Amino acid sequence: MPNKPLKPCRSPGCPNLSEEYYCERHRRAKAAEYNQFRRDPELQAFYNGSRWRAMAKRQLKRQPLCGRCLAEGRLSAARIADHIVSIKNGGARYDADNLQSLCVACHNKKTAKE
Numbered sequence: 001m002p003n004k005p006l007k008p009c010r011s012p013g014c015p016n017l018s019e020e021y022y023c024e025r026h027r028r029a030k031a032a033e034y035n036q037f038r039r040d041p042e043l044q045a046f047y048n049g050s051r052w053r054a055m056a057k058r059q060l061k062r063q064p065l066c067g068r069c070l071a072e073g074r075l076s077a078a079r080i081a082d083h084i085v086s087i088k089n090g091g092a093r094y095d096a097d098n099l100q101s102l103c104v105a106c107h108n109k110k111t112a113k114e
């Protein structure tokens, strides 16, 4: 296979170069996300729904910085509207009080724990 030129990873703020869209680490994170959805098509439908998308957008507008980083004194742009109590654990889907803004790194850490 010919060597492909290395491109920066598409994950925001990631310094890694990769032959694909994402570096090794983020490719794995994406795969995990994908598998999670595959196991639960209903959840996938929820996340693709316009009501959730609008809500996520509002959350990131209201709270554009990652809440966890902020608590540790770092300023990171949030990319993900996250359910504080995850849906899997019975958290409210459309309750703004159950939402927090997270950066990708913090979100990955959180989902890895769950």
Ligand SMILES: [Zn+2]
Pocket (backbone or CB within 6 Å): 009, 010, 011, 014, 015, 016, 022, 023, 024, 025, 026
């Ligand atoms: Zn990356």
Ligand SMILES: [Zn+2]
Pocket (backbone or CB within 6 Å): 066, 067, 068, 069, 070, 076, 102, 103, 104, 105, 106, 107
């Ligand atoms: Zn963060």
